[in-house]
Amino acid sequence: MAATPERTASTDALTAMRVIRRDGSVSVFDAGKISVAMTKAFLAVEGGDAAASSRLHHVVTELTGQVCASLARHAGAETALHIEHIQDIVELTLMRGEHHKIARAYVLYREDRTRAREARETERPAPEPEPELSVKAEDGTLTPLDWARVTEVVTQAVAGLADTAAEPVLAETRRNIYDGITADELALAQIMAARTLVEQEPGYSYVSARLLLDKLRGEALTYLAGTPRLADQDEMAESYGAYFRDYVRRAVELELLDPELERFDLDRVTAALRPERDLDFGFLGLQTLYDRYFLHHDGTRFELPQAFFLRVAMGLAVREDDREARAIEFYELLSTFHFMASTPTLFNSGTTRPQLSSCFLTTVDDDLDAIFQGYQNNALLAKYSGGLGNDWTPVRGLGAHIKGTNGQSQGVVPFLKIANDTAVAVNQGGKRKGAACAYLETWHVDIEEFLDLRKNTGDERRRTHDMNTANWVPDEFLRRVEADASWTLFSPDEVADLHDLYGTAFAERYREYEAAADRGEIKVFRRVRAVELWRRMLTMLFETGHPWITFKDPCNLRSPQQHNGVVHSSNLCTEITLNTSSDEVAVCNLGSVNLARHVTRDGLDVERLERTVTTAVRMLDNVIDINFYTIEPARRSNLRHRPVGLGLMGHQEALFEQGIALATPEAVEFADRSMEHLSYYAIAASSRLAAERGTYETFDGSLWSRGILPLDSLRLLAQHREGDALDVDFSSTLDWDSLRERVVADGMRNSNVMAIAPTATISNICGVGQSIEPLFRNLFVKSNMSGDFTVVNPHLVRDLKARGLWDEVMVSDLKYFDGSLGAIDRVPDELKALYATAFEVDSRWLVDAASRRQKWIDQAQSLNLYLASPSGRKLDELYRYAWHKGLKTTYYLRAQSATHVEKSTLRGTDGKLNAVAPSAPVPATATAVSPEAEPAACRIEDPDCEACQ
Template sequence: MQAPSTLSEDSTTDIHVVRRDGSTTPLEINKIRTVVNWACRRIQVNSIALEAHLTTRLRPGITTREIQDNLIRCALDLCSPQEPDWRYVAGRLHIWSLWKDTKVSRGYQYGQYARTVQAKVLEGQYDRRILIYTPEELEIANTWINPDWDTDYDYAGAVLLTKRYLLANELPQEAFLTCALLIASVEAPENRLTWAHRFYEAIARRQISLATPILANLRIPNGSLASCFITAMDDNLESIFGSIHDAARISKNGGGVGVNLSRIRATGSWVMGKANASGGVIPWIKLLNDTAIAVNQGGRRAGAVTVSLDVWHLDLPEFLEMQAENGDARRKAYDVFPQLVVSDEFMRRVAADEEWTLVDPYEVRTRLGLELAELWGEAFENTYHKIEASLESEITLYKRVNARLLFKQVMRTQLETGMPYLWFKDTVNRANPNQHEGYIPGGNLCQESWSNVKPGEESHTCNLVSINLANLENEQREEICQIAVRILDNTIELTSPPFAASATHNAKYRTIGVGCMGLADWLSIRHLTYTRLQEISDLFEDIGYYCTAASMELAKERGAYPAFAGSEWSKGHLIGAKPVDWFLQHASQPERFSKLSQDIKQHGIRNSHITAIAPNTSSSLVQGCTASVLPVYSKFFYEQWAKGTVPIAPPYIRDNLWFYVENKTMDQKKVVRAIATIQQWIDTGISMELLFNLNAGVYFPDEPERCLVAVDIFETLMLAWELGCKAIYYIRTVQKDSFKESNEQCVACAN
């Protein structure tokens, strides 16, 4: 077999190239070969193959940037399931191009960090708070930068990092270092540089992933750093339009918002004493829908709003149909994300195939003096039975339906649109450590972060980071958890809340969300699967313990969150408001939880909510790991981007091919059991997507003609509730006859 031809000086003697600064020079093949060899260094690929693919693409007048782009395209073309590491070569070539562009633009690459800071502060790109550090301290920080860390990204990660997060004429390590310095700026002066160094290394080594608002907004003046917000509308115009205004301000700063509408009177209810005058919740949802489109995060993407409604609300059938293609177009809202707030009583009636009553909250409020939206657990059940006993005599605006048929309608809508999300209200509120201060009405956009909300007074606000399990050794677990908690507590001091109720909540509850990504990588490295529930439990027991203990230690240093007194934490209850006896029975190391309970009662805890696992779909590409804690969607596939197809694969696929279990063919009950196991150690929530493959024989290899049917999906959703999962995010399907490996798009849909 003939060896591939390589670049030669003879074939390119008459070719001149145009440099990035506009000057021309004869093409020097050795310079290209040097770049190729650098990009392929310590990667299991043959650099000669890349040279051979480039030969036919050289022409007189070609620019050096075009040569670089051609090298990138050649590397991507060589990428395959058998040789997946070419995507890292393409990533390095992209970074090389970034380095060169930056040098041409500003005259230098790395090595002059203090100069970069001064220039960007003058240009208004960097927050002036960075100047709390002296030039001498910035020079010390400059010595921490390791440019080699820029070369660890595959192509998808390198492109997302540079396009989405970097400012003009900024390099990756400068962005990470500036974030670390700003996060540490609230530390005591004598400790600032020490903590900044620890923060920088954790971020730059991709052991901790900053959520998009932090990484994108922290460096710029007056940036909002929170990822998650939840508001609730009261049943009056002032509250309704106030909530819409708040949603607009959140969207402007790139956050996602959940809006609960369960207090709003139903269609056909009374307005100013006139019967049948109310248009219900849909018109207000349409206003939120149009707000999300109009306030489009600075032109980057449409705003993101999830609207939640309790399962007893009379407008529920129309709520479920508002994204269907049929029906009145004036009652549709296609750009919001519907969320169903589900009670245990409803789920029990679904299981028992019993009737369910839909009611108008306004009539319940005015006739019986009860605010049904505020209630959960036993208080809700007693009130609901009282309402049902008052039908016709007191309550006239209602509808009786079969609970199971209603749930089937929910399932049908999920299979058609992926939504509504399911948020289990009683499960969440039982785990709420702040029951003494109120209740949680619904979930956030990604179904992992929530806390108390009071219309017009307190809006849930939460900052997020994620621990990258793919890049973490066991002995680093405690330190990284401590760093993650401290980073988030510091960002609370640095953020600019977008409205007053957000600022009030931030100060009162100090809610944070330390999440995880790369569980599929962690398992595959150890040759484990998602059925190894004990190993998964032990891992997240550690994470739950270390994060909770870190917040307690911060309380010793800085004081407990203001609403601590009377909370479940103050009673010695721990993760998920569970009594310490639960941990003594279920933890692999129970004695540490007993001591932690006593320490929290004595010293308090700094943050009311501490852990929450986000979907991380895009940020995991930057981090070079699998998203969140779910199985990898596919071992290898191509995603369609604007400039062509991009290969996507988990980081350790070459050596652990058989230990990456693909979610698209995995029994989702196994996923539910794994998430329920993790949920025991996570005090807020977990973004759990479920993915059902509708092709024949996927789940039943002994019955090649058998497909998944509705009862299989029904049983999976019921199992999630029974095992204590707090929410179900998107429902995804692989449709019949559309199972094409090269055209899978699920990896990016969660964001």
């Protein structure tokens, strides 16, 4: 059988690999056996006629190469592959190749063989005692494997977890170890053994996490002690306080932590540590922390989970009067997953460079010095994990006159290319990819070239493949779209004041400039049909996922700070709406309430929510004073206006807990009421802080100072919109009148209080769905920078178990049907509705829920929209519907790819575990639709997408 170049290279990489067979013997890897096995699988399904088919020969050769390439990515000099793992990759490759019937038959065949082997095992006499195995130390010495400790650690890992047991984990571990295995490989073998069982029982995700925790404990304790040291969970519980003191002392010595942390009353704060909460992580959450958040030195992690949370809490409390009491209060909120601070805060709180802010917004002026200063600002802001939103509208367009050289401008696009490359070069300290979003108003003469920035074809010098883009759309444009009227494009150097105008003032001035153009008083302009430009905007959104659609007028007309400037753009993830200028870089400080921790079967736990929100707002306000500012305009802006963005996550789990299907009026009502309470408590908390600490500097003249709360600002937008252009709900249930009076009397500590961010990574830490997102799949492989993880919806498993429907066949069916219940006949209709996936839900339900939330939010929300079968008409209707519903912004358009979801195999598909050895990420689970060969739009759980981190 001829080999492809890919297969040859992959096979060469595997020639030194050992294969552990089921009987424990070891053989040399042979790619030919994979070809034979797949050929038999095809013949079993397609019949004997396929044997002579040249197509079969070609397909099997190609698939074998893909299997070898996948195995080679996970191969290492000290690694042996188990035969079951190889078969897992074969099955996954068949699934990815859309050979569903072949793969399904292969699954059932493996299950039959497994049962047959188990039956034979019961008939066999007791086996001979297994030979002694040794573990190889770093210096090459061998010591006997302590199987008793392995057994104890696994037994502790399953303790208290329903429907899990130590025996299958130990059996799988035993099958994957060999004489001379390293300590790291032994730890990995236990983790891998547990996670192969996740798809059958979600509880094994916690088992996997606890086994990873055991590895982490050994790594941390050995590093601090200087000699090999192990501790199980019970032993660690007794010594956590002493460990924490050693950890802080060592981190300060390494100049990783602020020496001020050593001056806390460590006896008092360590008494509040709850070691048992180390057991509350799922595998994805703990692996994410291990890879990206825990403090390390030369690659060795020495920060345990509760030390991590306490370090963050102490860092946020460092300037409090009773800082120990506040640190304990903050620790309780973080370690119980009731609230989670944003990624920059988790990275840097308590460190020597506490850059804790999440988002930075800038305006780039039409001046060469300002443009290159903008690049420098982007680099400095991104260095410590900031996401960037850049307003490029002031930069003059293509063909505009340059007075200084008497030449013509090349427009804004060449400058955007440099901004793109800057974001790539400064990768947030090596922790995550640098990320920026460029915004341009729809009247800019370069708007059509701007739409093409993310295309995969054309002049590469005018493409920005690594930078996000967004349209900043005024209401006047959409009015003309609906009226099928013309639209005029201008260069901003001739119409400079349009940049700072919005609402009726913008519309009137814009029409004046059109008349001036008709009189020949404006040199650079172009007329287009508004609906044609709109169609092109939507076409590019469909094809490349960019630019996003965001709405200028709602952002400004409802801004509490409209007395003090203009909102010229949103941020990287479209939830921040703050003023920017040449003098001020807007900064926002984010964190999210875990809504899943604040509901019961009976509904929202409002008392608990109030406690959480009150403490969370205080934590976010503290960020502003503690923060390490890399540029002066950001420091000045943040201290003057003190904006924060309290959001939420776990919304889908909150619905599951109450038994509410997403696509129902009840879900929309819950979105309304839950956000109303969160908004009420957040505004009240900021007002109380103002009474304690003073109002923010520019409070006077703000909407707050005039008693205009977010609900009231919605009426300002309604006044601007004519006729039925705004379709929103004004209902409320709480005592807003008394809160208005309190805000006017006591003021506000923060100019802005709420924003719903994507929360992709911090929701992984907490083990809930991100932000306000719908359920992606009930079973899928999640890919991010920490690897590939089998994700099963535990709520669904619980409900299927209660009905006696959870079995291997159900797992197989979920894989075959891409994690959807819709085609599985034996699942009751009420469960199909409750657990409908994102692409099975009409996105208008998402817009309706977002509209209800938006009336309570002073900033915006990261709202992804989903279309299973996109068309121009559907896109037009959906985005105009979002505008009519009063939304301020939208985010990614998600659409299914031709290959749909990446399938999980029966024995686990996690492609890597960075706790042992990082490797390249495997393809993501779904992509946005594109007519090009390689879809360019954002993919679901894209490991390189900022929103997914």
